[in-house]
Amino acid sequence: MATNQMRRDAAKRKLANQQQRRIERAKRRQRIAIITSAAVVVVVVVGVVLLSTLGGRGAAPADQAAAPSSAPAAPAALGHCTFTPTPNDPASKPAPVPTVADASTSGTVPVAMQTDKGAIPLTLDRATGPCAVENFLSLAKAGFYNNTPCHRLTTTDGLKVLQCGDPTGSGSGGPGYTINDEPPTGLAPAANGSVVYPRGTVAMAKTSAPNSGGSQFFLVYADSTLPPDYTVFGTIGAPGLATLDEIAKAGSDNSNGTGDGKPVTPVTIQTVTVG
Numbered sequence: 001m002a003t004n005q006m007r008r009d010a011a012k013r014k015l016a017n018q019q020q021r022r023i024e025r026a027k028r029r030q031r032i033a034i035i036t037s038a039a040v041v042v043v044v045v046v047g048v049v050l051l052s053t054l055g056g057r058g059a060a061p062a063d064q065a066a067a068p069s070s071a072p073a074a075p076a077a078l079g080h081c082t083f084t085p086t087p088n089d090p091a092s093k094p095a096p097v098p099t100v101a102d103a104s105t106s107g108t109v110p111v112a113m114q115t116d117k118g119a120i121p122l123t124l125d126r127a128t129g130p131c132a133v134e135n136f137l138s139l140a141k142a143g144f145y146n147n148t149p150c151h152r153l154t155t156t157d158g159l160k161v162l163q164c165g166d167p168t169g170s171g172s173g174g175p176g177y178t179i180n181d182e183p184p185t186g187l188a189p190a191a192n193g194s195v196v197y198p199r200g201t202v203a204m205a206k207t208s209a210p211n212s213g214g215s216q217f218f219l220v221y222a223d224s225t226l227p228p229d230y231t232v233f234g235t236i237g238a239p240g241l242a243t244l245d246e247i248a249k250a251g252s253d254n255s256n257g258t259g260d261g262k263p264v265t266p267v268t269i270q271t272v273t274v275g
Contacts, residue, residue, distance in 0.1 A: 078102040079130030082180040082211070091176030093148075093167040095215070098138045103130035109137065112273045113240070115150070117247055117265065120219065120240035122202055129182045129233025132204050132213070136233065139165075139175060139215055140272040150267040152218075153252040156259035158225045162244055163205055164269055165216035174214035179204070181211050182231040190225045197224045200241060202234035221248055 083098045104126055111122040124133045139145060150164035151171050166173035184203075187195035197203060197220050205216035206229070219236055221244035236244070247267055255261035 077105045079105055079126075079182065080180075081131035081134060083135070083177050084179075084211070085177045086174070086214075089174065089176065092173030092215075093144055093175075095139055095142050095144045095175040097175075097177045098134055100131070100134045103134045105130045109133060110275060111136075111140065111234075112271075113145075114270045114273075115243065116268045116270055118239070118243035120243050121237035122234050122240065123237065124202070124234040125232075128184065129204070129231040131180060131182055132231045132233035135179050135215075136217070137274055140274050144175065144215060145269050145272040148269050150269065151262060152256070152260070153248065153263040154260045155248060155251055159260075160222035160224050160248065161218040161220050162247060162263070162267070163216060163218040164267075165205065165214075171216075174216065177214065178211055179213045181206070181213065181229065182233075183228055184230070184232040187228065187232070193227065194225045195228045197226055197230070197232070199223055200236045201232055202236060204231040204233065206230065219244055221245060 079102070081098070081100050081103050083100075085097055107126050109124040109126070111124055113120045113122055124136060126133050144167070145165065148164070148167045149169040150162050151166055151169045152161075152163035154161050154163075163171075181204075184195065184197075187197065190196050199220055199222050201220040203218055203220065204213040205218050206213040213231065218230075219240070221236075221241060247263055247265060250263065250265040252259060252261040253264055
């Protein structure tokens with residue numbers, strides 16, 4: 001027969017077993033919660049990685065879906081041209097005033113200039129003098145330069161050019177209008193704010209007044225130092241440089257000073273053909 005002591009000992013053992021089972025159940029629940037949380041974290045990380053990969057390499061994000069695949073091409077740059085008639089200084093030879101207001105700054109134009117001393121091929125460059133190129137082409141197509149003299153040759157240390165484009169041969173003739181300046185950029189600097197116009201350059205001639213160019217231009221047969229006021233609008237081909245070298249050998253008549261005047265060997269532009 002069980003005594004009171006035996007009943008108390010049995011109750012204690014039962015309580016201890018119940019407490020032990022509760023502790024074990026709590027530990028199991030904790031382990032399950034930890035495993036579940038870790039699984040959720042892994043799923044979230046994998047999802048983020050997948051979304052990042054697709055957004056960067058595949059489908060565009062929603063706010064970019066409507067964007068074009070490439071940016072639209074920028075409009076071509078233009079040179080703004082001003083051709084101003086000069087009623088008090090009429091054209092030395094019939095020539096239309098160009099009507100181009102905005103000239104392209106892209107591309108080159110080959111020009112065949114034939115003189116009685118040899119060919120002088122030119123390549124006109126719209127990037128460096130878009131308005132000057134349009135001007136030269138307009139005059140060439142009108143026949144303005146045909147059968148006109150090159151009236152000036154310089155042979156000094158700092159200036160070696162042949163100047164042409166005046167039908168009168170006096171140095172003061174022009175087309176009956178003026179053209180805006182297009183100051184050169186990228187030329188090598190020289191002393192006193194001047195720059196070097198390199199051998200093979202074609203540039204607009206002008207007076208000391210701004211925007212006073214017209215039809216006259218000069219061909220540089222050796223590096224020359226000038227203020228950066230003269231529009232560069234082309235280059236001279238190798239055969240042309242050879243022709244210029246031969247003209248320069250004979251020198252000038254020094255009518256404008258030592259090393260500056262009319263070429264001793266007269267030079268006439270016979271034709272100027274575009275293309």
